[in-house]
Amino acid sequence: xxxxxxxxxxxxxxxxxxMTLNQxxxxxxxxxxxxxxxxxxxIRLMEMGLIDGEExxxxxxxxxxxxxxxxxxxxRLSLRLNEAKCVEVEIV
Amino acid sequence: xxxxxxxxQKKLTVAIIGNPNTGKSTxxxxxxxxxxxxxxxxxxxxxxxxxxxxxxxxxxDLVDLPGTYSLAxxxxxxxxxxxxxxxxxxxxxxxxxxxxxxDASNLERNLYLFSQILDLSIPVVLVLNMCDLxxxxxxxxxxxxxxxxxxxxxxxxxxxxxxxxxxxxxxxxRIGVGEKHLPLSLFPDAFYHEREQLSEKLQTDEDGIxxxxxxxxxxxxxxxxxxxxxxxxxxxxxxxxxxxxxxxxKEAGYAVPAxxxxxxxxxxxxxxxxxxxxxxxxxxxxxxRIDRWLTHRVFGFLFFFALMFFVFQSVFTWAGxxxxxxxxxxxxxxxxxxxxxSPGPLRSxxxxxxxxxxxxxxxxxxQIVILYFFIAVLEDSGYMARAAFIMDRLMRSxxxxxxxxxxxxxxxxxxxxxxxxxxxxxxxxERLVTILVAPxxxxxxxxxxxxxxxxxxxPNIAYLSLAGSPLVTLQGLVLFGMxxxxxxxxxxxxxxxxxxCFKGDVAPFVMELPGYKWxxxxxxxxxxxxxxxxxVVKAGTLIFLTSIIIWAAGYFPGDHSEQFxxxxxxxxxxSKVQKLEVEITETDEGDQMALKELQAQKELLxxxxxxxxxxxNLVSSQLVESSFLxxxxxxxxxxxxxxGWDWKIGVGVIASFPAREVIISTLGTIYSLxxxxxxxxxxxxxxxxxxxxxxxxxxxxxxxxxxIMVFFALCAQCAATLMVIRRETxxxxxxxISFTYMTTLAYVGAFISYQVGMLF
Numbered sequence: 026x027x028x029x030x031x032x033x034x035x036x037x038x039x040x041x042x043x044m045t046l047n048q049x050x051x052x053x054x055x056x057x058x059x060x061x062x063x064x065x066x067x068i069r070l071m072e073m074g075l076i077d078g079e080e081x082x083x084x085x086x087x088x089x090x091x092x093x094x095x096x097x098x099x100x101r102l103s104l105r106l107n108e109a110k111c112v113e114v115e116i117v
Numbered sequence: 118x119x120x121x122x123x124x125x126q127k128k129l130t131v132a133i134i135g136n137p138n139t140g141k142s143t144x145x146x147x148x149x150x151x152x153x154x155x156x157x158x159x160x161x162x163x164x165x166x167x168x169x170x171x172x173x174x175x176x177x178d179l180v181d182l183p184g185t186y187s188l189a190x191x192x193x194x195x196x197x198x199x200x201x202x203x204x205x206x207x208x209x210x211x212x213x214x215x216x217x218x219x220d221a222s223n224l225e226r227n228l229y230l231f232s233q234i235l236d237l238s239i240p241v242v243l244v245l246n247m248c249d250l251x252x253x254x255x256x257x258x259x260x261x262x263x264x265x266x267x268x269x270x271x272x273x274x275x276x277x278x279x280x281x282x283x284x285x286x287x288x289x290x291r292i293g294v295g296e297k298h299l300p301l302s303l304f305p306d307a308f309y310h311e312r313e314q315l316s317e318k319l320q321t322d323e324d325g326i327x328x329x330x331x332x333x334x335x336x337x338x339x340x341x342x343x344x345x346x347x348x349x350x351x352x353x354x355x356x357x358x359x360x361x362x363x364x365x366x367k368e369a370g371y372a373v374p375a376x377x378x379x380x381x382x383x384x385x386x387x388x389x390x391x392x393x394x395x396x397x398x399x400x401x402x403x404x405x406r407i408d409r410w411l412t413h414r415v416f417g418f419l420f421f422f423a424l425m426f427f428v429f430q431s432v433f434t435w436a437g438x439x440x441x442x443x444x445x446x447x448x449x450x451x452x453x454x455x456x457x458x459s460p461g462p463l464r465s466x467x468x469x470x471x472x473x474x475x476x477x478x479x480x481x482x483x484q485i486v487i488l489y490f491f492i493a494v495l496e497d498s499g500y501m502a503r504a505a506f507i508m509d510r511l512m513r514s515x516x517x518x519x520x521x522x523x524x525x526x527x528x529x530x531x532x533x534x535x536x537x538x539x540x541x542x543x544x545x546x547e548r549l550v551t552i553l554v555a556p557x558x559x560x561x562x563x564x565x566x567x568x569x570x571x572x573x574x575x576p577n578i579a580y581l582s583l584a585g586s587p588l589v590t591l592q593g594l595v596l597f598g599m600x601x602x603x604x605x606x607x608x609x610x611x612x613x614x615x616x617x618c619f620k621g622d623v624a625p626f627v628m629e630l631p632g633y634k635w636x637x638x639x640x641x642x643x644x645x646x647x648x649x650x651x652x653v654v655k656a657g658t659l660i661f662l663t664s665i666i667i668w669a670a671g672y673f674p675g676d677h678s679e680q681f682x683x684x685x686x687x688x689x690x691x692s693k694v695q696k697l698e699v700e701i702t703e704t705d706e707g708d709q710m711a712l713k714e715l716q717a718q719k720e721l722l723x724x725x726x727x728x729x730x731x732x733x734n735l736v737s738s739q740l741v742e743s744s745f746l747x748x749x750x751x752x753x754x755x756x757x758x759x760x761g762w763d764w765k766i767g768v769g770v771i772a773s774f775p776a777r778e779v780i781i782s783t784l785g786t787i788y789s790l791x792x793x794x795x796x797x798x799x800x801x802x803x804x805x806x807x808x809x810x811x812x813x814x815x816x817x818x819x820x821x822x823x824x825i826m827v828f829f830a831l832c833a834q835c836a837a838t839l840m841v842i843r844r845e846t847x848x849x850x851x852x853x854i855s856f857t858y859m860t861t862l863a864y865v866g867a868f869i870s871y872q873v874g875m876l877f
Contacts, residue, residue, distance in 0.1 A: 071378035089510035
């Protein structure tokens with residue numbers, strides 16, 4: 026029982042600390058920590074320059090709230106919420 | 118000059134590659150002088166643009182490759198660029214040089230592709246395009262220092278103004294005969310060790326040793342096209358070898374696929390360190406400020422829909438005069454042919470077959486030109502990417518993406534340019550779904566059909582009036598309903614195709630939003646010209662052929678001598694009447710006797726002419742009935758009976774295969790009026806209303822009219838569209854599928870309309 030609670034607590038801490046790109050708010054600048062996965066989307070994101078250590082800023086959203094517009098490496102990139110979820114970030 | 122040794126030198130092949138939105142096509146147009154051959158790469162849907170030029174006595178073939186962010190192919194279409202660069206694409210020789218075009222204002226990301234190109238060890242020149250834009254953003258680039266660091270030529274250009282193009286030409290000729298450079302070799306030794314081992318294993322196959330670059334791609338692109346290619350073409354167990362190789366690399370600290378992006382971006386950052394000066398980071402540009410309005414929650418939508426409305430309105434209003442002109446020209450050509458050739462099979466072929474058929478398609482050219490003008494301006498200015506951005510959420514509910522919106526919108530004018538506009542969609546499945554539903558959008562060729570049957574059968578009841586002029590009428594509502602039915606049906610069709618036929622393929626929407634800029638007039642004109650030309654040539658040749666076939670089917674095997682005699686007599690009377698008219702105007706007004714005499718003569722001739730016309734119409738309709746087309750009509754009579762149609766409507770539908778509008782003239786011929794009737798022709802409306810079944814009951818009523826309109830709203834009666842589908846997909850499969858599914862839909866729709874309509 027005791028072990029179980031600790032396990033749950035550990036899990037929650039994990040969830041609180043991992044922030045993804047879809048969670049940042051307009052104007053906020055975040056630093057990329059990791060991109061998850063080996064799928065086509067992740068590879069495409071890395072090709073577009075979303076590498077760990079790189080800073081990325083949310084500039085705005087499309088009228089229906091999705092996709093999002095970001096500034097990264099001096100250019101403007103649009104991503105869907107779903108794709109932004111693959112990118113782990115920390116707020117600068 | 119003629120003995121110049123340069124002439125005898127080998128022809129150079131130069132490949133042009135670059136990221137999307139780098140001004141690649143503008144630069145290509147400058148380099149090729151606007152003379153490019155456009156076609157498809159064999160076996161794929163990718164456009165092949167080749168421009169042949171001669172610089173400094175050397176003849177050069179410029180091959181324009183599709184814009185791409187990376188050389189890691191994920192589909193057969195993306196493989197084209199790699200195949201061309203490796204000399205593996207049939208009918209394109211191995212390039213002697215590569216021109217890599219990069220956006221100077223966005224160099225770091227553009228160098229990713231460039232670093233992959235360096236690994237090919239083919240002579241390469243790096244072009245920094247849009248240098249003016251970079252400067253205006255406060256970015257300073259030392260091109261000389263960059264060139265020295267790279268040990269490769271670097272040229273700054275401003276393609277839209279034609280600046281730097283001559284320097285680039287000189288550089289291309291120079292590197293084309295230069296030495297190859299060494300590959301970049303950014304990867305750790307462990308990687309090259311794995312590559313060597315894999316190469317050895319692949320050597321046993323009939324293809325021989327694959328190029329190093331392909332083996333690199335095999336190792337690096339997890340789930341990519343190269344992997345699946347080798348999986349099908351090589352020994353069993355390759356996937357195991359590959360998995361183990363990747364695992365070993367991961368254990369050594371070089372995990373695939375992250376390794377490549379990390380190393381290449383690290384390289385480009387190092388390279389640019391002392392070469393480029395950026396203004397402070399996270400700067401708000403003018404483009405950003407415009408975007409805050411154009412992608413705004415409220416204003417963004419308002420602007421978007423206002424713009425779309427303006428484009429549509431312009432397509433219809435601006436095209437009107439030009440379309441009238443083409444129609445008048447068509448009439449003049451017909452008149453000229455009739456005065457040159459006496460009635461007979463040849464004249465019938467030229468007038469009823471060729472001129473009518475080709476003219477029926479050419480009439481849409483003004484609309485296509487205007488629409489393409491807008492599309493080119495929107496694309497060149499950078500707004501098209503925003504349109505995709507704004508519409509993405511809505512289009513996704515259909516399983517499509519924002520990129521499908523513009524092609525579908527274009528299809529409301531005509532599906533031909535709409536299908537050509539699907540080239541902006543990189544994902545093959547998404548593009549196919551868009552191509553398959555585009556012909557359902559209600560194009561302008563359906564309007565003649567709607568107007569005829571609405572005018573004949575739908576009562577003109579006004580529901581809402583303002584100051585005596587009706588605002589909402591039943592006729593208007595039916596017209597609106599018919600125009601939207603295709604778009605409504607497209608929703609479940611797209612959904613079905615995406616969820617059932619092209620399952621499990623969710624295309625990412627990772628797209629650059631380029632900075633706004635003024636469109637280049639030269640680029641816009643060239644693109645409109647090329648599209649218009651390909652429309653006229655490709656659609657024209659096909660319509661030409663089908664028109665002749667349909668003409669022949671409606672002409673043979675009947676004996677037309679009686680028809681020609683009547684026609685001859687009508688024309689003799691015609692000239693007599695004209696002569697009389699001249700005499701009447703020339704006769705002195707005081708000479709009442711002579712005037713009366715002449716007028717009486719004229720009336721007599723007119724009466725005879727009316728009689729002959731009626732006789733001719735009767736003979737024409739009998740000839741059509743006995744023709745192959747008429748026989749086919751009788752053959753399909755039982756099939757169209759459940760739709761409430763008689764064999765004559767069936768013939769109209771068969772004959773209108775090349776283009777929907779043809780049904781009007783065919784119905785005119787069959788309902789014994791001659792083919793020369795328009796959709797608002799009182800005579801045709803009258804005779805359609807009067808048509809009866811053999812038992813005396815009326816053929817046409819409201820359900821039959823609705824059933825015909827619904828059929829034409831959903832059917833694929835447009836040879837030009839089917840041909841363009843064939844060309845854009847490079848396969849006969851898709852036009853056949855389009856035709857089959859749309860005809861089925863049209864039949865079912867017409868059946869339901871008629872059967873349900875008859876219940877009331």
